Amino acid sequence: MPGWNNDKTLLGYCVRQVLYGRLILLLLASFGVAYRSHGQWVPPPELRNVPILNDCKMTRHGVGVTLQPTVFYPNGAIFLCPERERAIDARHPGASRFFLIHEYGHLAMRTREEAVADEWAAKQLAAVPGERNTLRAVLLHFVDDGILFDPLYGTGFDRALRVARAAGIGEREWPLPLIAYAKSAAARAANGTVVTLRSPDGYTNAAQMIICFDRQPIGFLSNVDEEKTLELPKLAPGRHSVQAVEVWLYHTEPSGIKSEVARGLRAEAEFESTGKNRLAIDFRFDGEDLTIRVEELR
Numbered sequence: 001m002p003g004w005n006n007d008k009t010l011l012g013y014c015v016r017q018v019l020y021g022r023l024i025l026l027l028l029a030s031f032g033v034a035y036r037s038h039g040q041w042v043p044p045p046e047l048r049n050v051p052i053l054n055d056c057k058m059t060r061h062g063v064g065v066t067l068q069p070t071v072f073y074p075n076g077a078i079f080l081c082p083e084r085e086r087a088i089d090a091r092h093p094g095a096s097r098f099f100l101i102h103e104y105g106h107l108a109m110r111t112r113e114e115a116v117a118d119e120w121a122a123k124q125l126a127a128v129p130g131e132r133n134t135l136r137a138v139l140l141h142f143v144d145d146g147i148l149f150d151p152l153y154g155t156g157f158d159r160a161l162r163v164a165r166a167a168g169i170g171e172r173e174w175p176l177p178l179i180a181y182a183k184s185a186a187a188r189a190a191n192g193t194v195v196t197l198r199s200p201d202g203y204t205n206a207a208q209m210i211i212c213f214d215r216q217p218i219g220f221l222s223n224v225d226e227e228k229t230l231e232l233p234k235l236a237p238g239r240h241s242v243q244a245v246e247v248w249l250y251h252t253e254p255s256g257i258k259s260e261v262a263r264g265l266r267a268e269a270e271f272e273s274t275g276k277n278r279l280a281i282d283f284r285f286d287g288e289d290l291t292i293r294v295e296e297l298r
């Protein structure tokens with residue numbers, strides 16, 4: 001089919017950019033003091049048996065990582081890196097606590113989507129008056145890393161904005177650089193280009209992927225928990241290439257239950273832009289190969 005293209009071995013510039021971006025994050029955000037206060041936020045009952053293990057190797061020296069339930073960890077597991085927690089808290093005391101609750105969010109929402117876990121954590125913390133400082137501290141932490149980009153999380157500013165909004169923190173309490181960022185983001189959204197992921201018919205009907213346009217990582221696109229749009233820089237008319245990397249495929253039921261079909265796939269496609277600002281990505285999986293296609297909508 002014209003426009004369809006598959007690439008199982010795409011290990012191009014985009015992937016390296018993605019990995020490089022993560023490496024920069026790891027290098028710049030070195031972290032420290034596991035601060036666990038008592039009598040503050042506690043996990044909901046169904047998550048109280050989740051083991052919390054200190055293991056910087058498991059987190060790949062990030063602050064935390066979550067395993068969904070497995071035979072070995074029937075309740076799932078959260079791994080934290082105390083060294084990173086200490087470094088985070090050294091800059092903004094109490095901020096590292098947010099990341100623990102974010103990890104619980106992955107389990108509560110049964111998702112690997114970072115934005116979903118962030119929003120869950122922000123709402124949980126906002127409901128506990130004693131956690132105000134955790135939210136304030138983590139906003140400052142994200143603003144410090146404001147322009148650092150990671151395709152799974154967006155920029156530090158994106159994350160700060162997401163947390164501030166989900167927690168219902170009024171703009172008057174936002175750090176000043178965040179207010180400025182929110183204004184410029186709104187302006188971009190008003191005249192920018194967006195892409196969505198369309199759900200195909202058939203068993204494999206949902207996906208999550210990192211999207212690159214012309215080999216520049218743009219962000220995380222998903223239609224698993226909800227159909228989200230991703231903002232793009234304005235595309236010049238002409239030929240462009242799109243890469244989908246770290247693609248995870250699912251079958252989702254109308255009830256919301258999802259089962260994983262495949263992970264770690266890649267695909268690439270080219271398309272001709274006429275300068276329209278709404279794009280849709282279609283994907284197909286035949287059990288072995290993933291193909292993607294881009295269509296301009298209007």
Ligand SMILES: [Zn+2]
Nearest residue numbers: 102106114117
């Ligand atoms: Zn996460």
